[in-house]
Amino acid sequence: MWTEGYVSGIDYTHGYYPELSPVRLQLSALTAGYDVFQSTPGSVNYLELGFGQGLSVNIHAAATAGKFWATDFNPSHAANAQSMAAASGGELTALDNSFAELAARADLPAFDIIALHGIWSWVSDENRANIADIAKRQLKPGGLFYISYNVTPGWSPAMPLRHLLTQHAERSGQGAIADRINNSLDFAQQVVDAGAAYFKANPAVVERLGKIKDQNRNYLAHEYFNADWHPMPFSQTATLLEAAKLSFATSADLLDQVDAINLSADAQKILGEIPDPMLRETVRDYFVNQQFRRDIFIKGARRLPPLERMRRLQAKAFALLLGPEDRPEKVTGSLGEAALQEAVYKPVFDALASDGQSPKTIAQLHALCEGVDFNQITQALQVLAGSGAVAPAQDKPAIQSARKTTKLLNSELCRRAEASTDVNHLASPVTGAGVQVNRFEQLFLRATELKEKDAPGYVWRVLSAQGESILKDGKALEGEEENLAELRAQHDLFERKRLPVLKSLGIA
Numbered sequence: 367m368w369t370e371g372y373v374s375g376i377d378y379t380h381g382y383y384p385e386l387s388p389v390r391l392q393l394s395a396l397t398a399g400y401d402v403f404q405s406t407p408g409s410v411n412y413l414e415l416g417f418g419q420g421l422s423v424n425i426h427a428a429a430t431a432g433k434f435w436a437t438d439f440n441p442s443h444a445a446n447a448q449s450m451a452a453a454s455g456g457e458l459t460a461l462d463n464s465f466a467e468l469a470a471r472a473d474l475p476a477f478d479i480i481a482l483h484g485i486w487s488w489v490s491d492e493n494r495a496n497i498a499d500i501a502k503r504q505l506k507p508g509g510l511f512y513i514s515y516n517v518t519p520g521w522s523p524a525m526p527l528r529h530l531l532t533q534h535a536e537r538s539g540q541g542a543i544a545d546r547i548n549n550s551l552d553f554a555q556q557v558v559d560a561g562a563a564y565f566k567a568n569p570a571v572v573e574r575l576g577k578i579k580d581q582n583r584n585y586l587a588h589e590y591f592n593a594d595w596h597p598m599p600f601s602q603t604a605t606l607l608e609a610a611k612l613s614f615a616t617s618a619d620l621l622d623q624v625d626a627i628n629l630s631a632d633a634q635k636i637l638g639e640i641p642d643p644m645l646r647e648t649v650r651d652y653f654v655n656q657q658f659r660r661d662i663f664i665k666g667a668r669r670l671p672p673l674e675r676m677r678r679l680q681a682k683a684f685a686l687l688l689g690p691e692d693r694p695e696k697v698t699g700s701l702g703e704a705a706l707q708e709a710v711y712k713p714v715f716d717a718l719a720s721d722g723q724s725p726k727t728i729a730q731l732h733a734l735c736e737g738v739d740f741n742q743i744t745q746a747l748q749v750l751a752g753s754g755a756v757a758p759a760q761d762k763p764a765i766q767s768a769r770k771t772t773k774l775l776n777s778e779l780c781r782r783a784e785a786s787t788d789v790n791h792l793a794s795p796v797t798g799a800g801v802q803v804n805r806f807e808q809l810f811l812r813a814t815e816l817k818e819k820d821a822p823g824y825v826w827r828v829l830s831a832q833g834e835s836i837l838k839d840g841k842a843l844e845g846e847e848e849n850l851a852e853l854r855a856q857h858d859l860f861e862r863k864r865l866p867v868l869k870s871l872g873i874a
């Protein structure tokens with residue numbers, strides 16, 4: 367059976383993951399002081415393993431110059447990914463090979479980046495070996511390997527909950543997977559309510575069960591109800607990847623890289639005294655109670671001298687993803703909420719907002735922000751990028767060359783939004799990555815493309831033709847008048863606040 371025990375009767379969600387973007391991966395390696403591939407426009411060779419519906423890899427292939435390859439053995443996932451690539455004309459070869467089949471191919475190029483999100487913990491030992499084998503043979507020296515996975519100790523207390531759910535779904539469930547999931551969740555709640563000692567001893571797991579119940583069933587099927595599900599300590603993953611000559615470099619999560627918001631002074635002291643990187647990362651996971659790691663490994667990691675790191679960072683550009691009045695004042699790290707120092711963040715944010723929110727390099731920001739030094743600007747950008755307020759931007763030729771393919775992909779995604787709520791992102795040629803855009807925003811953009819004069823009226827025609835109406839505060843609005851009034855209010859807000867941002871990002 368091609369599924370190898372992997373859930374296949376229920377499609378995966380259409381998620382977008384910014385950490386997979388080549389532009390962001392290169393930035394994360396650079397902020398941590400590592401030299402990785404130098405992206406000359408058009409030359410990055412990228413491979414994504416297990417792409418799900420393929421939204422991320424399609425956005426990256428449309429928005430970043432390079433050659434993209436990707437595989438997911440579920441043929442309906444591959445067909446969907448191929449249909450988006452056909453619409454955009456992005457340089458993407460989307461295959462339905464299994465990892466074993468891909469590992470056996472002789473026609474693959476050498477890659478600058480191999481990336482996999484949400485795969486490693488959900489496949490067998492054999493497939494983890496296949497993945498390591500692909501990295502060993504196909505990743506260039508100096509190449510970057512991105513991998514995210516469930517880890518202990520963060521997952522340890524809740525692992526028996528997942529066991530209970532899957533045992534129930536397997537042994538007393540009949541019928542469609544979504545029904546079996548619902549029944550197993552109800553059953554687990556009955557066990558909680560009947561006073562099971564395990565749940566009493568682990569109240570955080572009861573809270574988790576409450577949250578799981580609200581999650582999308584397609585997501586849950588793939589996250590929890592797979593035959594393979596193996597959270598493991600960091601050291602186990604790092605040891606398996608050593609066989610592919612990969613060594614751990616840093617977290618791809620830019621917020622994770624900022625110790626001040628994640629680690630107390632005592633924790634930083636203990637970690638600072640551990641020279642062995644494997645032990646240090648292991649101990650760090652205990653301090654932050656890590657559940658999900660997003661790691662960058664490098665084949666042949668090279669540290670940049672501080673001067674070279676600074677020069678490269680000064681040349682890096684950033685773009686705002688929010689409007690000028692939406693400056694965040696707080697950030698959440700493992701230590702909880704922290705206030706962002708206004709003396710640093712306000713000038714940086716205002717400088718990014720100036721001149722029509724055009725992207726600016728750190729060197730330019732330094733010149734614009736009096737009294738704020740290079741390290742403060744760099745850390746502020748790291749925090750703002752990590753929390754989704756800004757994103758690294760590409761250079762001008764790369765932005766130019768991505769305009770046509772992103773426009774075509776976005777047009778297709780906005781067309782699909784007429785009949786579906788699946789996709790919540792569009793591709794930006796400016797950032798080389800996805801930007802969150804909800805269904806109504808997509809339909810307003812579609813109305814503009816269709817040269818509809820009355821955008822709210824058009825959206826109402828699309829919704830009412832399908833018997834849909836707008837949900838407001840959990841209640842369905844009734845009749846044309848109520849729905850149209852809400853759409854007009856949303857459209858006003860869109861034109862005032864979102865459209866200028868989307869224009870600056872090359873999306874509108």
Ligand SMILES: C[S@@+](CC[C@H](N)C(=O)[O-])C[C@H]1O[C@@H](n2cnc3c(N)ncnc32)[C@H](O)[C@@H]1O
Binds near residue numbers: 440
């Ligand atoms: C949990 S989903 C993650 C999808 C996507 N990366 C994301 O994060 O949205 C895992 C994906 O891996 C694919 N997959 C699982 N085992 C595979 C294998 N042996 N070869 C190729 N693809 C596989 C599944 O079809 C599924 O789409």
